[in-house]
Amino acid sequence: MTYNAMAKISIYLDDYKLEQIDQLIDSSADINNRSALISHLIEKEIIAQTKSKMLEGAKLLDELDIGWTEEECAIIDREVSG
Secondary structure, three states: OOOOOOOOOOOOOOHHHHHHHHHHHHOOOOOOOHHHHHHHHHHHHHHHHHHHHHHHHHHHHHHHOOOOOHHHHHHHHHHHHO
């Protein structure tokens, strides 16, 4: 069972930061409000952290020298880098 609850949060920013946020929203075709911007930024951070963990894992595997060919390593590198 999937439960998608929307939580209401409050953050406090100075006027300059609010202006910057509104400028980001105004300049984006995909983001139309502050909530969408925050959601978008969180998704991007999750993706960045996931890629970082994958790269670290690939680095550790490389250090193990488990006998992968250059072709196999290139395939993994392409998958990780997107």
